[in-house]
Amino acid sequence: MGALAGRLGERLGLARWRALPIGRRRQILAPVLLAIGLAFPFMTSNAGNVDAAANAYTYVLLALGLNIVVGFAGLLDLGYAAFFAIGAYGYGIVASGQLKPEWSSLWAPLEWAGQVSRLAVPGQPEIVQFHFSFWPMLAISAIICAIFGMLFGAPTLRLRGDYLAIVTLGFGEIVPVVARNWEGLTNGAQGLGGIHTPKLFGFDFGFSPYPYYFLGLGLVAAAVWVSIRLQESRLGRAWMAIREDELAAGAMGVNHVHYKLLAFAMGAAVGGLGGTFYVAKLTTATPDMFTFPVSVMVLVMVVLGGLGSIRGVVLAALFLAFLQSVILQELTEYVHALGRLVGSDFLQRVELITSLELIFGLILVVMMIFRREGLWPAVRRVSALTLEQQAAAPARGAAVELSWARPAPGAAAGRPLLEIESLRKSFGGVTAADDITLTVHAGELVSVIGPNGSGKTTLFNLITGLIAPEAGSIRLEGVEIGGRPSHEIVARGVARTFQNIRLFNNLSVLENLLVGEHTRLQAGVLGAIFRPPRVREEEERAVKSALEVVEIFGNRLRPRLDHPAYGLSYANRRRTEIGRAIMTRPKLLLLDEPAAGMNPAETLELMDLIRSLRGFGVTVVLIEHKLDVVMDISDRVIVLDHGVKIAEGAPAQVRGDERVIEAYLGRRRRAA
Amino acid sequence: MSTLDVLLQQVVNGLALGMMYALLALGFTMVYGIIELINFAHFSVFMTGTFVGLVVLSLMGVTATSQSLTGLALVGVLIALFLVTMAVTGLLGVLIERVCLRSLRNVSGTAPMITTIGVAFILINAMLLIWGPQAQRFPQLLPNWRWALGGAEVTFKQLVLFVVGLLLMIALSHLVRRTTLGKAMRATAQDADAARMMGIDVDRVIVLTFFLGSALAGAGSLFFGLYYGFTGYYIGYTTGLRAFTSAVLGGIGSIPGAVLGGLFIGLTQSLGGQLLGVKWTDVIIFSILITVMVFRPSGLLGARTPQKT
Numbered sequence: 003m004g005a006l007a008g009r010l011g012e013r014l015g016l017a018r019w020r021a022l023p024i025g026r027r028r029q030i031l032a033p034v035l036l037a038i039g040l041a042f043p044f045m046t047s048n049a050g051n052v053d054a055a056a057n058a059y060t061y062v063l064l065a066l067g068l069n070i071v072v073g074f075a076g077l078l079d080l081g082y083a084a085f086f087a088i089g090a091y092g093y094g095i096v097a098s099g100q101l102k103p104e105w106s107s108l109w110a111p112l113e114w115a116g117q118v119s120r121l122a123v124p125g126q127p128e129i130v131q132f133h134f135s136f137w138p139m140l141a142i143s144a145i146i147c148a149i150f151g152m153l154f155g156a157p158t159l160r161l162r163g164d165y166l167a168i169v170t171l172g173f174g175e176i177v178p179v180v181a182r183n184w185e186g187l188t189n190g191a192q193g194l195g196g197i198h199t200p201k202l203f204g205f206d207f208g209f210s211p212y213p214y215y216f217l218g219l220g221l222v223a224a225a226v227w228v229s230i231r232l233q234e235s236r237l238g239r240a241w242m243a244i245r246e247d248e249l250a251a252g253a254m255g256v257n258h259v260h261y262k263l264l265a266f267a268m269g270a271a272v273g274g275l276g277g278t279f280y281v282a283k284l285t286t287a288t289p290d291m292f293t294f295p296v297s298v299m300v301l302v303m304v305v306l307g308g309l310g311s312i313r314g315v316v317l318a319a320l321f322l323a324f325l326q327s328v329i330l331q332e333l334t335e336y337v338h339a340l341g342r343l344v345g346s347d348f349l350q351r352v353e354l355i356t357s358l359e360l361i362f363g364l365i366l367v368v369m370m371i372f373r374r375e376g377l378w379p380a381v382r383r384v385s386a387l388t389l390e391q392q393a394a395a396p397a398r399g400a401a402v403e404l405s406w407a408r409p410a411p412g413a414a415a416g417r418p419l420l421e422i423e424s425l426r427k428s429f430g431g432v433t434a435a436d437d438i439t440l441t442v443h444a445g446e447l448v449s450v451i452g453p454n455g456s457g458k459t460t461l462f463n464l465i466t467g468l469i470a471p472e473a474g475s476i477r478l479e480g481v482e483i484g485g486r487p488s489h490e491i492v493a494r495g496v497a498r499t500f501q502n503i504r505l506f507n508n509l510s511v512l513e514n515l516l517v518g519e520h521t522r523l524q525a526g527v528l529g530a531i532f533r534p535p536r537v538r539e540e541e542e543r544a545v546k547s548a549l550e551v552v553e554i555f556g557n558r559l560r561p562r563l564d565h566p567a568y569g570l571s572y573a574n575r576r577r578t579e580i581g582r583a584i585m586t587r588p589k590l591l592l593l594d595e596p597a598a599g600m601n602p603a604e605t606l607e608l609m610d611l612i613r614s615l616r617g618f619g620v621t622v623v624l625i626e627h628k629l630d631v632v633m634d635i636s637d638r639v640i641v642l643d644h645g646v647k648i649a650e651g652a653p654a655q656v657r658g659d660e661r662v663i664e665a666y667l668g669r670r671r672r673a674a
Numbered sequence: 675m676s677t678l679d680v681l682l683q684q685v686v687n688g689l690a691l692g693m694m695y696a697l698l699a700l701g702f703t704m705v706y707g708i709i710e711l712i713n714f715a716h717f718s719v720f721m722t723g724t725f726v727g728l729v730v731l732s733l734m735g736v737t738a739t740s741q742s743l744t745g746l747a748l749v750g751v752l753i754a755l756f757l758v759t760m761a762v763t764g765l766l767g768v769l770i771e772r773v774c775l776r777s778l779r780n781v782s783g784t785a786p787m788i789t790t791i792g793v794a795f796i797l798i799n800a801m802l803l804i805w806g807p808q809a810q811r812f813p814q815l816l817p818n819w820r821w822a823l824g825g826a827e828v829t830f831k832q833l834v835l836f837v838v839g840l841l842l843m844i845a846l847s848h849l850v851r852r853t854t855l856g857k858a859m860r861a862t863a864q865d866a867d868a869a870r871m872m873g874i875d876v877d878r879v880i881v882l883t884f885f886l887g888s889a890l891a892g893a894g895s896l897f898f899g900l901y902y903g904f905t906g907y908y909i910g911y912t913t914g915l916r917a918f919t920s921a922v923l924g925g926i927g928s929i930p931g932a933v934l935g936g937l938f939i940g941l942t943q944s945l946g947g948q949l950l951g952v953k954w955t956d957v958i959i960f961s962i963l964i965t966v967m968v969f970r971p972s973g974l975l976g977a978r979t980p981q982k983t
Contacts, residue, residue, distance in 0.1 A: 078784045080791075157968040164712045164787050168918070169967050172960040175915070183953045294911065298791060305788065360799035366792025367774055370785050 028230075039219045043212055051328075053211035058323030059218030060280045065303040065319035066225045066312070067272030072301070073310035073380070074238060075265035076245025077158070078167040081174020082300055084154065085147045085270040087181060087292035089277025092143040094194040094287040095187060096134040103130050136200030136282055143278040144271040151270025152263045159259055174297050182289040193288030200282050207282070214283045221279060222316070225272055228531050229312045232268070235530030235541075236516075236523045239509070241265055242310070243517045246506035253466055253500075255492035255521035255586055264527065295359055302362045305369050308376020317378060325361070330354040391561045402553045405546070406587050408619025419444040419621050420465070420496075420590055425474035425484075427464055428645075434460035435471070436645040442590065442623055445616060449624045449632040452642035453665055458625045459501055461642070462592050466498050467491045478590065493521040495589035499579045499596060501625075507568040511559055511578050514567055515548040518585025522547075551581045554611060573604050584615070591615065594625045609635050633657065641665065679825025684944040686823065690832035690901065692940020693839035697894035698917030699924065699932035700846065701767075701887030707863045707927035708883045709779065714790040715770050717914025718797035719888045723763040723895025724812065724905035725801055730758045731813050738811035751815060756838070759896055760889035767888025768881050776877075794910070801907040809906040812899035835897050842893055843933060846886070850929060859883060863927070912956065916943065919963040925976020934974060 019027070043052045064086060071079045095101060096117075103109075105120050105128035112118045121131045154173040158166040181188045188194065199207045200217070207213040232238050240261045243251035248258055281287045303322055307314030334354045341349025369376070420442040427435040434457040442448050450458050463469045465476055467488035476484035483491050497518070506514050523544060529537040552559045555577045562570065567578060576596060583591055593612070597605045609631055615622055626632050632639060633653040641649040641656060643665040649656050656662055698720055705713045731737070734751055743751055770793055778786045819830035850856035861869040862879045870876045898913065899905050920939040924931025939959060946958045966973060 076783075078788075157964060161967060161971065163784050164710075165967055165971065167784060167787065168712065168922070169964050171915075172964045172967075176957050176960050179953075179956050183957075295795075298795065301788070301791075357799060357803065359795050360803070363792045363795030363797075363799065367789050367796065370789040370792065371774065371777055374781070374785055 036219075036223060039223075040216070043215055049211055052215050054323070054327035056211050056215040056218045056283060057280075057327065058320055059215075059222045060276050060283075061300070061303065061323045062222045062316055062319040063218075063225055063276035063279070064273055064300045065307070065315045066222075066229055067269045067276065068300050069269075069304050069310065069312065069315045070229065070232065070241075070272065071265050071269035072304055073308075073315070074233060074245065075241040075262060077155075077262060077265060078163065078170070079266075079269070080167045080171035080294075080297055080301070081154070081177070082170075082269070082273060083292040083294070083296040084174045084177035085151060085273030086277040086280070086296065087177050087287075087289075088150050088270075089143040089147050089274030090281040090287045090292070091181060091188060091194070091277075092146050092274065093134070093136070093139045093278040094197045094281045096132045096139065097136070097198040097282075098194050098196050099131065100187070100189055100194055101130075101132055104128070105130050133198055136198070136278075137202075140275060140278050143274040145274075147270040147274025147277075148267035151266040151268075154270075155263055155266030159262055171294070171297075174294060178289040178292050181292070188287075188289070191289060193286055193291075194281075195286050197281055197285045197287065199285060209285075211283075214279075218279060221275055225275070226312060226316060228272075231531045231533060232527075233310075233312065235533075235537075236520060236525045237261070237264065237527065237530045239513055239517050240520060242509055242513070243506050243520075246508055247504050249468065250500065250504035250506065251517070252488040253468070253492065253498055253504075254517050254582060255489045256517070257487070257489040268527070295362075298359075298366075299362060302365050306365055306377060308379040311376055311378055311380035314376050314378035314380070318376075322362075326355070326358055330358065387561055391557075394557050402550070402614070404550050404554075404584075404618050407617070408589075417444045418442070419446075419479060420623075421475075421477045421480075422465075423475045423477075425461075425464060425476065426472045427460060427469060428472065433645045435464060438474070438642075438645070438647050440640055440647060440650065442621060444589070444621055445619070447612070447616060447622045447624070447635060447637050449626055449636040449639045450642060451626065451629065451632055451639060455644075456642040456665070457645040458642055459594055460645070462498055462594055462623075462625065465491075465592060466496060489521070492586050495587070496592065497583035497586040497588035497590075498592040499576075499583050499594055501594040501598070503575050503579050505567040505570075505575055505579055505582075508566055510564050510566055511552075511570070512545070512548055512563040514578055514582050515551060515585050516544055518582040519544045519547060520586075522587060548581075548585060551584050554584070554614070555581065572599055576600065576608075580611075584618075584620070588620055590621050590623065592623050592625075595627060596624070597626060597628050597631055605631060676825060680948065681945065682824055683826035684948045685941060686826055686828055686832060688941035688944035689937060690835045690940070691943060692920075692937035693835050694894050694897040694901065694936075695913075695917045695920045695939050696933045696936025697839060697842065697890045697897065698914065699920035699936045700843070700929065701891045702918055702921040703924070703926055703929060703932040704859075704883050704887045706921070707929075708859065708880055709866075711775070711786050711790070712918075713887075714787065714914075715774075715793035715797065716790075716887070716891055717910035717918075718794040719763050719766055719770070720891040720895045720898075720914055720917075721905075721907065721910030722766060722797055722801060723759055723892040724899045724909065725805060725810075726762045726892065727755060727759045727896050727899050728810060728812065728905065730755055730762075731815075736813050736815065738813050740813060743815055744817055748815065748817075752834075755815075756893060756896060760892040763892030763895070764885040764889035767884040767891075770888075771881055771884040779880075798907055798910065805907060807907070809904045812903050812905050814900075814903055816900060831901060835901060838893070839897070842890065846890070847929065849886075855879070855882060915963075916959055919959050919966075922963060923966050923973055925973025928973065928975045931973055931975035 042055060046052065064082070067085070068079060068082045071077050071082070109118055109130050113120065117132070117134045119131050119133065120128050122128050154170065158169045161169060182191050184190075199209070201207065205213075207217075240251065240256045243254065243256050244258050244261055252258055299322070303319040304315050306322070307316070307318030331354075334352065337352050337354065338350050341347070341352070418441050422438055422440050425435050425438040426433070438461065450461065452458055460469070464471050464484070467483070467486050467490070470485040474484065475482055478491075478494055478496060481494065483494060483496070506517060509517070523540050525537045525540060552563065558574060558577055559581065562574065567575065570578060580593065580596060596612070597608055600608060605628065612622055612624065613635060624632070624636070636653055638651065639649075639653050639656040640647060641659070641662050643661075648661045648665060649659045651659075698716070701716050701719075702713060705711055705716070731751075734754065736743075736751060774789050774793055775786055778789060816831045816834055820827045850859060858869065858874045858879050859882075861872065861874055862876050866876050869879075894917075898909065916939055917936065920935035921932050922935070923938060924933070924935030939962075942958060942962065943955055947955050950958065
């Protein structure tokens with residue numbers, strides 16, 4: 003069977019297709035898919051099918067919106083239907099006879115714009131009649147939803163995973179309850195009726211499914227396009243970095259508050275488009291259309307297709323919509339026929355459509371247990387390395403250059419880069435940093451050593467803003483950075499690696515490196531979506547810069563650029579992490595035990611590399627336990643013990659220090 | 675009735691309701707305490723319990739149209755009803771753990787929670803298929819005795835709910851504090867790996883936790899049936915979310931917290947319904963949920979913060 007499929011694939015040129023670059027494939031696929039989409043209504047004579055397809059496009063929109071939140075940014079939103087509802091009511095309220103305020107001159111501008119009109123009621127004051135146009139409301143609903151997305155998202159920023167899900171679920175519950183109870187605005191449980199249908203240049207969409215089908219197709223195409231553009235931009239990388247490891251993302255300069263809110267806003271905006279489109283087509287809106295099962299249905303679509311996989315999500319949404327509107331109903335008729343045949347009363351009364359949620363439940367359970375990445379996952383498979391590449395001897399580029407390299411300090415040497423004064427931090431009863439004062443000069447290579455628990459990593463965490471100091475100051479080039487958020491400190495030129503390597507595991511090596519470039523790029527939402535020349539150049543520069551950094555590691559990372567980080571060897575993970583930190587263009591690079599777990603040959607290679615960093619004008623502070631290494635490469639060594647700086651000086655000087663020996667080996671018993 | 679009497683009456687009602695929420699919240703809290711999982715399937719186990727109760731009662735010849743029982747017959751039927759229903763829902767919890775959650779135990783992130791949402795949907799729709807969409811009448815076993823308490827009154831139903839709930843909680847508290855199993859549970863909650871190295875069968879502890887939590891949900895479901903006199907496939911969600919709010923409010927993972935939270939939510943529901951109108955009850959309760967999550971994620975009595983890093 004597999005062999006047969008393989009041969010068939012070969013016949014159809016599947017291998018050649020796969021070999022095409024992704025951009026080229028898209029150039030071919032997009033018009034083909036669009037043409038199929040446009041031709042569909044003419045291929046079926048049944049208007050019901052077109053109607054079902056238009057509804058299916060609503061689900062695709064919702065699934066694409068939720069995919070931005072859950073798939074890209076990793077924020078599980080269980081109340082997504084709330085935005086569907088807000089988008090729906092946002093248009094429904096102003097495009098139906100629900101509100102009838104008294105006329106006042108305040109309404110005149112809207113009357114002039116043709117969005118409201120005056121209605122004379124005999125014997126009573128004039129009232130305002132709403133008939134807002136669909137097209138501007140489409141945009142306005144999206145904006146309103148984006149604002150609500152940020153409002154609902156803001157409280158969850160400190161929460162992760164399960165708890166975030168629960169809070170979003172709470173909002174998802176509150177919105178339909180408000181829609182049911184705020185009768186003046188929403189007409190309560192009966193819902194809005196008689197919502198106006200869209201008009202375009204005098205053509206009324208009316209109740210025929212065809213215009214809605216084409217509008218839906220256009221919205222889906224736009225949402226797919228926006229999703230792809232976002233995913234492959236600085237924004238998408240920032241979201242995925244947060245999804246993979248929020249802390250490391252912050253240490254690479256990603257402001258998680260900003261990007262999480264942005265994800266909520268973008269996802270909600272797409273949901274709002276879906277809602278507006280759906281009520282315009284249906285011409286009614288009731289609170290029951292937006293309850294928890296709807297949120298779960300959209301989640302099922304995203305999970306089935308694959309979190310973060312745009313093509314997977316679109317296909318899954320289409321399939322589930324098709325299942326609901328066609329497959330289950332046809333099957334029901336077959337079952338009824340079977341029932342008549344065998345004379346079973348039960349079979350004749352079965353309605354499979356009522357089992358839809360049962361199927362959703364089964365899909366969730368089965369997918370989570372057996373295929374969490376979805377049916378058509380986002381991570382592309384990469385070809386294995388050739389034997390030659392695997393067995394290649396480590397080679398370092400002879401003369402690596404970084405285009406942004408600063409002049410190696412000659413005259414500048416001796417200028418203080420990092421000044422720490424009386425720094426203090428304690429955890430419960432343990433003082434991890436006790437009145438530490440030290441200075442690192444530009445161009446230096448300083449090592450921080452000390453026994454386990456002496457406060458070395460705490461010192462790094464304080465410098466990089468992962469924790470705030472209780473007292474004291476940390477100045478970088480004279481500017482206070484103590485207690486600032488990590489992403490700001492990165493932007494000022496401090497980068498770090500972590501003791502227990504924190505890569506973005508499901509991103510490729512190249513993407514990991516590009517996240518490091520985050521603070522040096524500028525693209526915002528519009529830039530990412532429309533990709534003007536400015537942004538395109540910026541992206542090209544970023545990739546070029548990443549390729550330069552890769553050269554520092556010779557042929558170690560070069561053949562593995564497209565490999566996901568989780569599949570790398572330990573040493574290559576370390577290298578990728580160091581590379582990612584270099585990508586931020588640091589003035590000061592903090593390396594936390596970079597040689598841990600490396601064999602002697604790899605350690606030597608790493609030391610060469612660290613030395614070479616000075617050539618780029620990068621000042622290095624190193625935490626390391628391999629003392630031979632430390633003594634060999636450091637200009638200066640700082641020794642910590644129990645949060646106190648107990649010695650500082652040239653390697654030889656520190657090695658002979660009585661207090662250092664005591665700290666490592668214990669107090670020598672003195673003769674009485 | 676004076677305003678004060680009305681409020682007193684709502685306090686009595688709220689405490690009885692709160693017992694039901696507390697029993698449900700205990701299941702959430704115990705499972706979370708041990709494997710840090712928010713178990714959405716718990717709602718639906720609770721809902722399924724009401725139908726198990728219906729079946730058990732009909733097997734004993736008690737239907738919605740029967741006379742209410744008294745004396746020894748009543749006590750016997752009640753004991754049998756609680757024991758069998760709790761056993762069945764307990765086993766259902768074990769089944770869910772074994773089939774759906776065990777293979778996901780070491781998967782990080784939200785996958786296990788999404789699975790429990792799936793399980794909840796399966797159970798809810800299975801009950802919908804079996805019993806149909808209409809509400810089922812739940813037999814009113816308990817005689818309609820009532821006593822005056824100041825200007826308010828306490829019904830026999832409320833008294834039974836309160837006493838049975840209290841007994842179950844005392845039993846649970848004894849089990850967790852005084853028995854070897856309880857010690858194993860507390861050790862597993864602290865650090866499953868370390869507990870395993872000390873010779874504790876962690877799988878067994880987890881299964882037993884699911885059993886106990888789900889059995890308590892079964893008891894809670896009987897409270898629902900006896901108190902409201904009906905059940906339906908849809909009852910789990912709202913009640914379950916309120917119970918979940920109780921667990922969060924008390925501090926998820928904390929057993930006394932769950933009881934305290936349950937009583938608080940019961941009172942909020944009855945007093946809030948009285949003061950602001952029943953239709954806003956859910957908005958009040960979910961606002962409490964969100965507020966607690968945001969400002970004090972460790973709840974009233976919880977020590978650990980639910981932030982996973």
